[in-house]
Amino acid sequence: MTDSLATVLVVDDNGAVSGVLREILEPTGLAVSCCGDGYSALELSEEKCFDVIIADYRMPGLTGADITRLLRAQCPDALIIGISAGHKNKEFIDAGADVFLKKPFPFRGLVSMIQEKMEK
Numbered sequence: 001m002t003d004s005l006a007t008v009l010v011v012d013d014n015g016a017v018s019g020v021l022r023e024i025l026e027p028t029g030l031a032v033s034c035c036g037d038g039y040s041a042l043e044l045s046e047e048k049c050f051d052v053i054i055a056d057y058r059m060p061g062l063t064g065a066d067i068t069r070l071l072r073a074q075c076p077d078a079l080i081i082g083i084s085a086g087h088k089n090k091e092f093i094d095a096g097a098d099v100f101l102k103k104p105f106p107f108r109g110l111v112s113m114i115q116e117k118m119e120k
Helices: 015-028 038-047 066-076 089-095 106-118
Strands: 008-011 030-035 052-056 080-084 099-100
Touching: 008 015, 008 038, 008 106, 015 030, 015 106, 038 052, 038 066, 038 089, 052 066, 052 106, 066 080, 066 089, 080 089, 080 106, 089 099, 099 106
Parallel strands: 008 030, 008 052, 052 080, 080 099
Antiparallel strands: none
8 A cells, every 4th residue: 555545435325324434434544535426426536536435326316336337447446345225236246346235234344345455
């Protein structure tokens, strides 16, 4: 990992979920950006590629799978994690996600997964 902070983009229309993820990830040394829809995520990723992208499935406009497909093309080296309360594993993986986590998921496992990626 370089001296700069690793960057995480959380895409979830539920502000509580985004807030909790920010509260958990920032103390581990990650720079976290949050947005509530896919179009905002695409705009942010045009400015820079994120090291990690966490996308919820059900949001207004684009689905998490749509976002995954588009962001995978823009940021091919990013760790993309799809999250959903439903069974959307296949949709996320087919769209190019590296991992799918079913809500609720253990935050410790998420942090470990991101830290492993950043160490490579």
